[in-house]
Amino acid sequence: MKALRQYSLIPLLLLLAACVNNPLKVAEGDEEKAYAALGIYHIVQLQVLNLVQDQTIPADYRKRIAAAENAALPVIKALDDALLSYLEVKDALAAGTTTDEKVRIAAANLASWTLKAQTSVREISLALKGA
Numbered sequence: 001m002k003a004l005r006q007y008s009l010i011p012l013l014l015l016l017a018a019c020v021n022n023p024l025k026v027a028e029g030d031e032e033k034a035y036a037a038l039g040i041y042h043i044v045q046l047q048v049l050n051l052v053q054d055q056t057i058p059a060d061y062r063k064r065i066a067a068a069e070n071a072a073l074p075v076i077k078a079l080d081d082a083l084l085s086y087l088e089v090k091d092a093l094a095a096g097t098t099t100d101e102k103v104r105i106a107a108a109n110l111a112s113w114t115l116k117a118q119t120s121v122r123e124i125s126l127a128l129k130g131a
Contacts, residue, residue, distance in 0.1 A: 024118065030110045031090075034083045037117040041076050044124050045069060051128070061130065068127035072120035079113040086110045 023036035048069045052062050089106040092098035 030107045030114065031083070031086065034079060034086075034110055034114045034117075037079060037114050037121065038076065038083070041072065041117060041121050041124075044121055044128070047128060048124060065124065065127040068124045072117075072124055075113070075116050075120045079110075079117045082106075082110045082113040 023039060024033060027033040027036040048065050051057055052066050052069075054062075086103075086106040086109070089098055089102050093100065093103050
């Protein structure tokens with residue numbers, strides 16, 4: 001029974017492996033791209049936290065990656081807020097209590113913050129690479 005459970009995870013693991021390299025390439029639409037950008041950020045954030053706490057790494061390098069992560073944090077928070085707002089407006093449209101125009105505005109805001117978040121994550125990645 002245990003082996004069966006392990007084998008049932010293989011498709012999920014293969015899917016995750018395919019997406020890990022760049023989930024933004026497979027994401028479709030503003031909502032999926034926002035989720036992908038947030039997911040990438042959280043993976044990178046974990047790496048940053050581990051490196052910043054590692055006293056064997058030179059202090060200037062740790063400061064550089066911490067600064068990049070700190071600069072990204074407001075952008076990521078804004079993206080999270082934009083995603084929540086978009087989801088609320090989308091739900092309101094489904095309930096018939098808002099207009100298509102409000103959904104388009106929320107989607108444009110979400111797309112804008114997603115692009116800004118991608119830039120912030122790239123900057124953290126460059127700092128991690130020591131650029």
